[in-house]
Amino acid sequence: MKLALASVLAFFLYVQYPPIESDSVLGSWEHSSGAGHIQIFKRGDKYFGKVIWLKEPLKDGKPRLDWHNPDTQLQNRPILGLEILRDFKYDRDGLWDDGTIYDPKSGKTYRCKMMMDSSDKLEIRGYKGVSLLGKTEVWIRVD
Template sequence: MKKTFLIMAMVFASSAIFAQSADAIVGKWLNKDGDAHIQIYKSGNTYDGKLVWLKNPKDESGKAKLDSKNPDANLKTRPILGLQLLNNFTYDDGTWEDGTIYDPKSGKTYSCKMTLNGNDKLNVRGYIGISLIGRTDVWTRVK
């Protein structure tokens, strides 16, 4: 009886640790340029992220910056602030993968995977095709 209880307790504890690891990415992150905060959150069984702060949220004319580089003409007039940049990431053994990242500076969407580097650094790798052809940016957790 004690062995069964001990085994059940270990299984429960290990599943709790797994869930905690998967949610470790949740929070606010400062991009590599230091000019934006991206809020990463859990959405059902996946992880998404949206732009929640900009160092310079307005353009030269004093109006909110728009998604002017978007290839879809219908989306060029939407504000960048509040834009969802990260979509549909799933957690697998320390990596958030199979998602996409949108770059409003270029208007392009890339395949993406992310890994934590310690507790306060996030390696964000955007790529085309395979992850060998891409770029990694390091984001810092906002405290």
């Protein structure tokens, strides 16, 4: 009886929450601050993300630039179109790992992982060193 009940419960959980496939992360996502949208795409077997929309794309009538970047040669590149997510690998159901996220507001790059447990919410966890000491943001799908 217990086995039958567990099987029925597992079936309904699977039907309600189908497994997250590797390409489920592809698409446009709104940053948790609402300041921008990031398009996640695949190149080879890795996942990347670039800024495709900014709430405030201009500063003093000119495109916002990556002026916080520690590399002075990169400070003149526009934020719009900037690749901020790099080299993510699909690890297992709903987890992309081994990537980095670049924060144009600080000019810093962090190790990062992305987690999905539904089709419209993406948890982005950036960290230095160990993941336990990081920060998680929730991005919402916009396409």
